Amino acid sequence: MMSIFPQFISQQSVLADSMTLGLTQAIVVSSWFLVVIMMAEKFKSLLTNVRNARWMNYVSGSIFLGFGAKLAVTKL
Numbered sequence: 001m002m003s004i005f006p007q008f009i010s011q012q013s014v015l016a017d018s019m020t021l022g023l024t025q026a027i028v029v030s031s032w033f034l035v036v037i038m039m040a041e042k043f044k045s046l047l048t049n050v051r052n053a054r055w056m057n058y059v060s061g062s063i064f065l066g067f068g069a070k071l072a073v074t075k076l
Contacts, residue, residue, distance in 0.1 A: 009017040046052055 009021075047056075
């Protein structure tokens with residue numbers, strides 16, 4: 001048997017088992033991408049709102065200022 005086939009596939013039904021595994025992987029990957037697409041659409045509306053964007057700029061700027069202050073007082 002070739003090493004590209006999983007060990008749990010029987011020699012009598014290599015094609016059927018491989019197709020089942022491939023179909024299962026395709027369904028899982030497609031489902032994951034569907035979730036990512038739906039979440040991206042939701043985040044787009046959140047990120048394009050001017051008030052939310054301004055708030056996120058303040059928060060991220062504060063975080064970077066905090067990192068800079070911590071870096072300035074750190075001894076090497």
